Amino acid sequence: MxxxxxxxxxxxxxxxxxxxxxxxxxxxxxxxxxxxxxxxxxxxxxxxxxxxxxxxxxxxxxxxxxxxxxxxxxxxxxxxxxxxxxxxxxxxxxxxxxxxxxxxxxxxxxxxxxxxxxxxxxxxxxxxxxxxxxxxxxxxxxxxxxxxxxxxxxxxxxxxxxxxxxxxxxxxxxxxxxxxxxxxxxxxxxxxxxxxxxxxxxxxxxxxLDVSGFDLDAILDIDPEFLAEEEAHDHHDHDHDHDHDHDHDHDHDHDEDGHVCGSGCTHDHHDHHHAHHSDDIGAFVFRSNRAFNPERLEDFLGGIVQVYGPDLLRYKGILYIKGINRRMIFQGVHMMMGAEPGSPWKASEKPNTRLVFIGRKLPQDIFTQGLEQCLA
Missing domain, CATH: 3.40.50.300 (P-loop containing nucleotide triphosphate hydrolases)
Known part of the structure; x- marks a missing residue:
């Protein structure tokens, strides 16, 4: 549903x-x-x-x-x-x-x-x-x-x-x-x-009241701190600290067009006053400038939800689909997901995909590689 x-x-x-x-x-x-x-x-x-x-x-x-x-x-x-x-x-x-x-x-x-x-x-x-x-x-x-x-x-x-x-x-x-x-x-x-x-x-x-958090067309906001941290990961090795004082463990592959960067689901957090913290629930973002093949994407997402649905809390994003000249808005809760057309891509915009997944111990590498294989 x-x-x-x-x-x-x-x-x-x-x-x-x-x-x-x-x-x-x-x-x-x-x-x-x-x-x-x-x-x-x-x-x-x-x-x-x-x-x-x-x-x-x-x-x-x-x-x-x-x-x-x-x-x-x-x-x-x-x-x-x-x-x-x-x-x-x-x-x-x-x-x-x-x-x-x-x-x-x-x-x-x-x-x-x-x-x-x-x-x-x-x-x-x-x-x-x-x-x-x-x-x-x-x-x-x-x-x-x-x-x-x-x-x-x-x-x-x-x-x-x-x-x-x-x-x-x-x-x-x-x-x-x-x-x-x-x-x-x-x-x-x-x-x-x-x-x-x-x-x-x-x-x-x-x-x-009237937050519209479950509306498909509500804006996809991702905290700028999180994205800044991602950008740092794009340009750094994955095994050392940088400006935010956050350590992250990463074990996923990258593709120059379709890739995922984010905090993963193993979070070590510290500053000078705190011990390390590891959270089972975490988030990561998948981004790509290449279009998805719609049939492959539907098959992959259907399979992912069957396997990982209980551990997927919220997932939401903007999809760039081959042959469709407007963004597709996508979101899900556990095993239920939906998508519908959003606004057309502007001439000044470069069409792209942004998907955020929040869940329990999600295998980031499996999601990433599977999504990359769905790109046209």
């Missing part, structure tokens, strides 16, 4: 934001603010009951018989008792009947949850896919404990890898060097998410 397709997204679809993040990072503080502040939107919050701190302890009247509670500011809060699909269908039905009113949904996952299965729900179930539009994954990272969480928990790395926006809380509790070290590590895990320090008392809630 295809990934989200904005060309067929009517305005009537209900946008959904998935809010995830490290234990104690401040998700609950942010949600409490959303649920109590007047912001002109009716938001239904689906709270995972297994959270370490339930919202309703402080904000909602304890009423175990009532799954959905309407708040004075027009928001709705409900606790997932059972299946997410059932809850979403129930909310949609009650909205349709006029029983409750809301404009959008925020799903809070627990601090230990992998957001992947939640995101897949919006592509795998036909009723859900027709009613709801997955907008973005927002991940909250604690500046003080973020490094330790990434070291200890692969779930924390997955939450970062899935994110469209990363919010760093508690920045005031760390020095600038520690903050920059954490930020650099987050960029290497996920170079396509914007990273913003936040004070939850001041966060502009509108910046968290």
């Amino acid at each position: 295809n990934a989200a397709n904005p060309a067929r997204t009517p305005d009537s679809m209900i946008p959904v934001t998935v809010l995830t993040g490290f234990l104690g990072a401040g998700k609950t503080t942010l949600l409490r603010r959303i649920l109590t502040e007047f912001h002109g939107q009716r938001i239904a919050v689906i709270e995972n009951e297994f959270g370490e701190e339930n919202i309703d302890n402080d904000v909602l009247v304890q009423d175990r018989d009532e799954q959905i509670v309407e708040l004075s500011n027009g928001c709705v809060c409900c606790t997932v008792r059972g299946d997410l699909i059932r809850t979403l269908n129930d909310l949609a039905a009650r909205r349709e009947s006029g029983d409750i009113r809301f404009d959008r949904i925020i799903i809070e996952t627990t601090g230990m949850a992998n957001p992947g299965p939640v995101c897949q729900t919006f592509f795998m179930d036909d009723d859900i896919a027709e009613t709801y539009r997955l907008d973005a994954v927002i991940t909250v990272v604690d500046a003080k404990h973020g490094m330790a969480a990434l070291d200890r928990q692969e779930e924390a790395q997955r939450q970062v890898g899935f994110a469209d926006r990363i919010l760093i809380s508690k920045k005031d509790l760390v020095n600038e060097a520690d903050y920059e070290a954490l930020r650099a590590r987050l960029v290497r895990i996920n170079p396509r998410a914007s990273i913003t320090p936040v004070h939850f008392g001041e966060t502009d809630l509108h910046t968290l």
